[in-house]
Amino acid sequence: MTEATSVVEGQAPGPLAGVAITAIVLVVIAAWVVVGMQFFSDDKTLFGGFLLLWHWANNEAMEIKRLPSAITGALIGIFLAWFVVFATGSWGGAGIAAGLLLIVAALYLDVIKTLPFAVNSSTTLFLTIAAAPLVQLSVNWTELVLSVVIGGLFFGVLIEGIKQLAAKFGGN
Template identity: 30%
Template sequence: MSQQQDTAHKDARTNDHVGRASVGKGLFTLITAVVVVGSFIALNYALAIADMWVGFLFALYWGGLERSNFKKLPNCIVGAAVGLTAAYFLHALPLAFGAAALAPCIAGVIVLVFFQIMGWFVVAINMTTMLFLTVATIPSIQASSQYPQLMISMALGALYFSIVVWIANQISRRLANTTRLTSSTH
């Protein structure tokens, strides 16, 4: 492993690459996160969506791993939908058709994994697909969740968190422009 790779690996483990925020900025960020998350929970309750974890999982992947990159948002949405759909079929088909459905289900997963390995059809088959497929096939989730509710929760999470990030980006740009204008006049 090169020194650059080793440093990147260490940074990924320890968050050393993240600048240290002041206590004030840290508290502001914490309060903002509490408001955003609390609002999302309240919205889920208001809409009677019990499986809000799906929206949070989407936010974790798109926000954390994809860094809220709007160019990657469509792939994340489609990938999550494909992963949830594949997980649904892995559960529903054997229930409906018995053991005869296992072979086509396993073949479908093998095709998804092969497409992922090859980098084919990345708008629909990507790491988001694999994450949602993996989580949504957990037996306790399959036993207690309904597919339409999972899709609604994912769509709500994608919509809500993308709007929140868009608004935060707009505010950040305006503050940066104001700061730049103020500092250039002095």
């Protein structure tokens, strides 16, 4: 294990806390499936909410103040992937060029951190996933956008509630 991938002493939960956290994660996942299936016609769409949760948990440390930026970045990434498909179908080669130009512009903005609220690592993650041919061939773009927004709000409220309960019962 390298220094970059090693767990900092004191950050990893103990075995009992690990079991509790794993159980909470399983409940949260099951809850999203139940809630999400009320909104979406296909369970494939649920990945948008799950991907946002993964990004928010791993890159933003589940800080509620970072959730709006994660959702905004995700929506921009989805838009960029959708635009390539739309523009190619509408304008052929010129559409591909326009789509790629927008992607390069977004990449540049992410590199120089000019618009970090809107163009960020969430943008890049969702662009990468949504631009994959297997996703583009079967995704319902509207439902994917809704999955990200509804999933983001669902997970944000749920996680903040869990944090408040933990603080109340944990004595913090």
